[in-house]
Amino acid sequence: MKAPRMISTWTRFQVPAENPIDDSIFAPLASGEITYHRALYGRLHESPGECVLIVAWESLQIYEEFLKADEHEELMANLRLATSNATSEPKTQLIHFGQVSFWNRFGRDIEIFTVYFPSTISPQDQEVVSNIRGLVDTVTPLEPAGFSAQAYKQAPKCGWAKESEILNGESVLACVWCHYWKDKANEDRFKQTERRGPWSVDGQRQGPLVLEAFEQRLKELGAIEWVAYHIDFKNVPGSVQKEKTFKPDFLGM
Secondary structure, eight states, X not given: OOOOOOEEEEEEEEOOTTSOOOGGGGGGGGOTTOOOSXXXXXXXXXXXXXXXXXXXXXXXXXXXXXXXXXXXXXXXXXHHHTSSOTTOOOEEEEEEOOSOOXXXXXXXXXXXXXXXXXXXXXXXXXXXXXXXXXXXXXXXXXXXXXXGGGTBSSOOEEEEESSOEEETTEEEEEEEEEEEBSOXXXXXXXXXXXXXXXXXXXXXXXXXXXXXXXXXXXXXXXOOEEEEEEEOOEEOTTTTTTOOOOOOSSOOO
């Protein structure tokens, strides 16, 4: 019997940049009645007042059960209280990553690269996009290993939003790439130097930068726009101890 399709929730909330995130606001997730694979949170480097809480659920059904529980309302109330802006409302987005433990390497310097496509994009085209592989080197066993082998902790993971949204008046569907950089210096050097294409006689790649090739391919497949932000993720207290055993269809490593 096929395992239930895992789903993750990404909840954006606000905490003033000058205030630390009090991790006690996530206490409702520690309830023994609530099961999930992992819960993490962090602050956006590019917009320090914006934060995100990510929970990887075993299935949509389990998440929907959580929505009906008192703990969900308590959690949302805590996230509202965390901001000094009374009009701020936490916003949750559901994202499918297949049966891949995308959170395993979450820590410092994680880049979340979100690409927006027309909501009419077909499942076939979504699969093509997912197979681009993101910002990753193309070194083969017959090629010299370049700097890129040291730039990230593992290959990027790609997920798709469950529901469409409105962006600048247009209905779009978000594709989310997680890039696991070792640190900011490695990320910058990879983006500024790593290239696609054949090798020259002096051992240098002659093609376009990997970043340029990635963005060009996204445009060819109909991407409307994209945005990247970085987060230093922390585990929600008690999340690792109560983590549900994960048995993926494939590891995606």
